[in-house]
Amino acid sequence: METDYLVVGAGASGLAFADALVEEADVEVTVVDRRPAPGGHWVDAYPFIRLHSPSAYYGVNSLALGEDRIDEAGENAGCYERATGAEVRAYFGAVAERLEGTGRVRVLTDHEHVGRGEGGERVRDLRSGEHLDVAVRRKVVDARYLEASVPATHTPGFDVAPEVRFVPVNELPAAAGSTASFTVLGSGKTAVDACFWLLEDGVDPDAIRWVRPREAWFHDRSQFQPLEQVGAIFTGISLDAEAGARATDIDELFERLEAAGRFVRIDPSATASMYRGTMLSSRELAAVRRIQDVVRLGRVRRIERDRIVLEAGEVGTSADVLHVDCTALGLRDAPAAPIFQDGRIVLQQVRHLSPTFNAALAGFVEAHREDDADKNRLCPPNPHPMSMDDWPRMVSRTWRTERRWLGEPDVAGWVASSRLNLLRALPDHVGEPEVRTALERYLTHVGPAIERLQQLDGSNGAGASGLPGRGP
Numbered sequence: 001m002e003t004d005y006l007v008v009g010a011g012a013s014g015l016a017f018a019d020a021l022v023e024e025a026d027v028e029v030t031v032v033d034r035r036p037a038p039g040g041h042w043v044d045a046y047p048f049i050r051l052h053s054p055s056a057y058y059g060v061n062s063l064a065l066g067e068d069r070i071d072e073a074g075e076n077a078g079c080y081e082r083a084t085g086a087e088v089r090a091y092f093g094a095v096a097e098r099l100e101g102t103g104r105v106r107v108l109t110d111h112e113h114v115g116r117g118e119g120g121e122r123v124r125d126l127r128s129g130e131h132l133d134v135a136v137r138r139k140v141v142d143a144r145y146l147e148a149s150v151p152a153t154h155t156p157g158f159d160v161a162p163e164v165r166f167v168p169v170n171e172l173p174a175a176a177g178s179t180a181s182f183t184v185l186g187s188g189k190t191a192v193d194a195c196f197w198l199l200e201d202g203v204d205p206d207a208i209r210w211v212r213p214r215e216a217w218f219h220d221r222s223q224f225q226p227l228e229q230v231g232a233i234f235t236g237i238s239l240d241a242e243a244g245a246r247a248t249d250i251d252e253l254f255e256r257l258e259a260a261g262r263f264v265r266i267d268p269s270a271t272a273s274m275y276r277g278t279m280l281s282s283r284e285l286a287a288v289r290r291i292q293d294v295v296r297l298g299r300v301r302r303i304e305r306d307r308i309v310l311e312a313g314e315v316g317t318s319a320d321v322l323h324v325d326c327t328a329l330g331l332r333d334a335p336a337a338p339i340f341q342d343g344r345i346v347l348q349q350v351r352h353l354s355p356t357f358n359a360a361l362a363g364f365v366e367a368h369r370e371d372d373a374d375k376n377r378l379c380p381p382n383p384h385p386m387s388m389d390d391w392p393r394m395v396s397r398t399w400r401t402e403r404r405w406l407g408e409p410d411v412a413g414w415v416a417s418s419r420l421n422l423l424r425a426l427p428d429h430v431g432e433p434e435v436r437t438a439l440e441r442y443l444t445h446v447g448p449a450i451e452r453l454q455q456l457d458g459s460n461g462a463g464a465s466g467l468p469g470r471g472p
């Protein structure tokens with residue numbers, strides 16, 4: 001088999017890249033994934049998952065996800081719709097079909113890339129066991145570098161005694177009816193989802209124990225609403241710039257951001273350090289705050305029949321308790337690597353909180369630039385955050401990169417019109433007083449903020465790999 005590009009991974013990143021590339025260049029692309037369907041981690045998502053961000057700026061560039069509707073009821077009321085896991089899977093299925101319909105893209109699910117062979121890249125058909133040799137004329141695209149670890153497929157980092165009732169969050173709806181007592185394990189958005197699902201299902205908050213090794217910072221979803229509400233996103237960005245320009249250290253920076261409504265934490269009296277770039281609504285926050293039995297004794301070491309042993313102590317448990325595993329990492333914390341390399345593209349975050357936009361941008365840049373150094377200048381890697389210490393580097397790098405795009409009319413034009421750009425409706429709203437104020441605040445503070453945030457960045461702008469972060 002021959003192809004111009006071999007994309008390894010048919011998740012959101014691989015598909016968004018392939019979609020943008022074939023839109024812009026007359027090339028042949030083969031996408032392989034070892035999962036049985038396109039969509040990456042969404043294929044194994046828990047039943048009650050939804051996008052945490054609006055559908056309006058998620059997916060691939062050429063196909064809308066949802067109808068840009070504003071929800072009228074429920075915890076997302078007043079905000080743009082968020083697709084369910086099933087809707088996301090159906091969407092990526094439709095994306096794969098559309099791509100194949102171009103006649104220039106093959107999507108091979110149940111196919112695993114196993115490395116380089118003598119006749120080219122080796123791909124194994126997981127159903128037949130046969131190997132294919134794929135001759136790649138241009139590049140291998142690594143769309144699995146940040147591959148997500150999700151509860152259904154990960155192995156917990158602790159031992160669980162066989163008699164303990166322990167399920168991945170995927171099995172919670174099926175198992176919940178058989179018990180009246182729950183222990184949710186995990187600090188992130190998945191654990192919030194599990195707790196919220198239980199509460200919505202009528203479980204008494206006092207019947208839920210929450211083992212939360214770290215306190216997390218979350219974004220307030222109402223500040224990430226696009227289209228008609230884009231003014232709120234830009235107001236938020238301008239508040240980030242103001243806080244960044246004035247901050248004296250990272251703790252004080254987060255105090256400012258929390259006071260400005262940019263960040264929330266479930267327990268404001270607890271010190272928060274974790275930050276994975278996830279969002280909550282005020283209703284979700286209010287609901288999960290009703291759970292009072294929070295265990296903060298570090299990570300779980302093992303669960304025995306009658307006790308949970310943690311890094312800094314232990315608590316009792318029993319055979320009646322259903323333990324719900326929400327400890328999977330989510331997106332991998334892979335170190336930064338150049339995105340465009342000789343014969344290879346390694347998809348990573350460029351602009352923060354915009355995973356599919358970034359993959360599509362890489363597709364556009366690959367189609368329109370020759371030189372890898374030039375492509376890397378436009379798409380410097382910006383590792384996904386793990387903790388609040390990563391916020392200064394991540395945000396200042398986004399702002400510096402966005403400035404570079406403005407100097408390139410084709411890139412700036414693509415960014416302005418992309419449905420994956422959360423700010424795309426901004427030009428339609430610049431006349432609004434709120435947006436004008438935000439623009440003034442942003443323009444006043446963004447330069448000093450970039451300087452200040454680079455000083456607060458523990459890696460001195462270099463990122464985990466030591467790649468140079470500073471520059472024009």
Ligand SMILES: Cc1cc2nc3c(=O)[nH]c(=O)nc-3n(C[C@H](O)[C@H](O)[C@H](O)COP(=O)(O)OP(=O)(O)OC[C@H]3O[C@@H](n4cnc5c(N)ncnc54)[C@H](O)[C@@H]3O)c2cc1C
Nearest residue numbers: 009011012013033034040041051052053113144147148355
């Ligand atoms: C639970 C969860 C919810 C999220 N929600 C949002 C959200 O609401 N909004 C948002 O903007 N971002 C969200 N994200 C962030 C995330 O970037 C995107 O949602 C996105 O789906 C990640 O896609 P991906 O293609 O990078 O990775 P994945 O979905 O992990 O896909 C990588 C694929 O590579 C395949 N693969 C790996 N190795 C091989 C191999 N050797 N051969 C063949 N195939 C291989 C895997 O099978 C996998 O399907 C979420 C992340 C998680 C974990």
